Amino acid sequence: MTTEVGTWVVKFYEDLMKHADPRINAYPMMQGPGLMTAILVGYVMFVLYLGPRLMANRKPFDLKGIMVVYNFAMVAFSAFIVYEFLMSGWATDYTWRCDPVDVSDSPQALRMVRVAWFFFFSKFIELLDTVFFVLRKKNSQITFLHIFHHSVMPWTWWWGVKFGPGGMGSFHAMVNSIVHVIMYFYYGLSAAGPQFQKYLWWKKYMTAIQLVQFVLVSLHATQYYFMDKCDYQIPLFVHLVWMYGTFFFVLFSNFWYQAYTKGKRLPKTQEKDGRQKGVIANGKHVENGHTYLENGTTQNGKIKAN
Template identity: 30%
Template sequence: MSFLIRTPADQIKPYFSEAAQTHYTQLFQHFPILERTYFPFEKNFHAEPFVNFAKATWPALPLALCTLYALMIVVGSRVMKNRERFDWRGPLAYWNLCLSLFSFCGMLRTVPHLLNNITTLSFRETVCTSAAKAYGEGACGLWVMLFIFSKIPELVDTVFIVFRKSKLQFLHWYHHITVLLFCWHSYATESSTGLYFVAMNYSVHAIMYGYYYLMAIKAWPKWIPAHLITVAQISQMVVGTSLCVASYYYKKDGLACAVEWENVTSGALMYGSYLYLFTEFFVRRFLYPAKSKAKTL
């Protein structure tokens, strides 16, 4: 099991980021056998131009995107009010498949990197070490960047709901808007907690969109109970809220932590609201569905 052999830390020559003026190491440096699985463009990725773009366009561009998104919902719903729904089952299936595969690839790059950090650093270091040094450069940094800006095309999820005249839940559009804003701000401020959020979201989305794909092609995945998807989402919100609380206490105690107060508080509010909304959805959908139906009659 040679893939488990870890290179001693004193034998690793870290990469150096000119932009961030800091050294960083990549997962394949710890486990050399993995290097053959990385593309050169991944290994040589530098985040500086993308971080600078996020900084230069915050908050104007993400707010503009969210405004256009909200207008699409309002106008699209009115346009479709007296029209027949579009089926679009085929495009929806392939859309979900693409998002599932994208998320799976992102999971393969970010989760192992996070696990390596967890096993080699203290918990505070994994929460508070600067993004440039801990995860923001190289292969992991590339997939973090792709995650951040993937929140824009993910808004297409709602286009399918509106034009197929499916029920649009508050949780759906609220989640899309707040995630886009929070992710953009986190990347612009190079939040130290970002890798946790990215790795969790990639993992949950790989399963969730894969499930939606199977549903769209009517290959009912009975071996994946629907409630497990929501349980995974709730678990993600519990961890996300806990990380925000942890970073709050580290900063409050005067310890060095490379995450801004604004990001900590907005993250706590966002994940806390998600935790409530997803839990409420779980109770209404799976525990007491009869009562929910009765209220709508």
Template identity: 30%
Template sequence: MEYINQIDQEIENFRWVSNVTPFSNWKWPAATAVVYLVVIFTLKTLMKNRKAFSLKGFSIVHNINLIILSVAMMTGVLHAAYEQAKEQGAFSLVCEKTDQAVQGRIGFWIYVFYLSKFYELIDTVILALKKRPIIFLHIFHHMAMVPITWQWLNDQWLVGSWWCVFVNSFIHTIMYYYYLQTSLGNPCWFKKYITKAQIVQFLTGTAMVSYWFYIRDSEGCKGSLAPAIVSYVVNTSFILLFAKFYLNSYKSSSSADKKSKSE
């Protein structure tokens, strides 16, 4: 019990300090994005004339890890948001009262989310080794999230970051459960609904940040403008790319099914 209390106290006292906190230097996300691209395109070239790996056992363990991690981040940041709302008022979650808003308990879970984006890059490595198709959306999404989440912490922007941690972790819990079932060879009927949920996630994030832009000056919100602009632009691109993916993947196949049934 004392050990658990000690961990809880360390979470409560978390502080992001640039160039002191592990992986806080800007070189980490920058180098990771470059190395990620080099590794993936190198693997695709190397695997071109080779037999695909199965990786069933590794994929199962990887997806279980991400389910557990996603549940932990989802519940952790929600609890942190609840505690902050009790102490500072719910409005502090949509308008930062301090320029050091991404610290303490809520900052800790945003930091864990940032670290998780490094681990999630393994998703693409698995696809490359299995010789599965890797679309632009997948690469762009994974590559962009590492520097974006770093910027949230480095510039202490709370509003869009805590919400993204919550909703993204919720969706990833379902998504990695789907990947786990497919790794086990079990059929899953809800694949297209995951893409729908991702689009809803980006829409809610865009709505929240739009509101933040609207009230920032009048309410004196202390969050930095730069990460909000970057996140807003990237989020909009995600909406367009995911919507295009959904239409190409599911609407076209539905039309083809209807056509075949009428013939």
């Protein structure tokens, strides 16, 4: 029985790979899902087990300089990805409706294949977000949502790039990259020091920008269900994008409510208790009287040291 199941799995995989886009084979990690899956499994193990054990008896690392460089490098990389998506179709010959994957070897089609891989690769660079949390012992920032997003997103996008690099399914990647330009710019300023804290009054609106992203992604995918005809080659990807946008809209809406609506209505006594216990108050992490931003700096820009 085990042999038969194994044979069926191998045959199913081989048949599936016959439909993969041959233009992507030359790119790193695209020959098969094994390497990228191993990296993501290693990431989860490091974040949940190996990293905390490594840091248990150590002081947090001061990574301020590294984080400034990293965040602004991600701003530049994300902006480049947005530009390439636009030039590869979204600002040229795409209709913003039922846009199929261009499977030709034209320069523009190959450009779309390249930027789709760049976006996929950027998800692996972003794993450093969590690694920095672990090394700086900011464990309160490592939530289920954070780990789920950083591990599942690269894994699902491998299949998207492998079978459909471009077309209608790439819209959410372009929008996500636009959001990351803004997000990493904020994180870069936040890590740069207290002199930039006065420019970070718009932290609350980062969540609003995320919510707008998910609305746009879901609406763009929703139109597929109301078209008289759409010959998009891989409808499954459209369904997954719609579910992704809707699922994360619900999760981030709940965060908005808990942090910026319900949090503002906390009685003064509860806010005082929150400062002592390190809970969320008014959308910010509060511990021992210090208010912490998402990147771990205090309201006045100082890094907490144990």
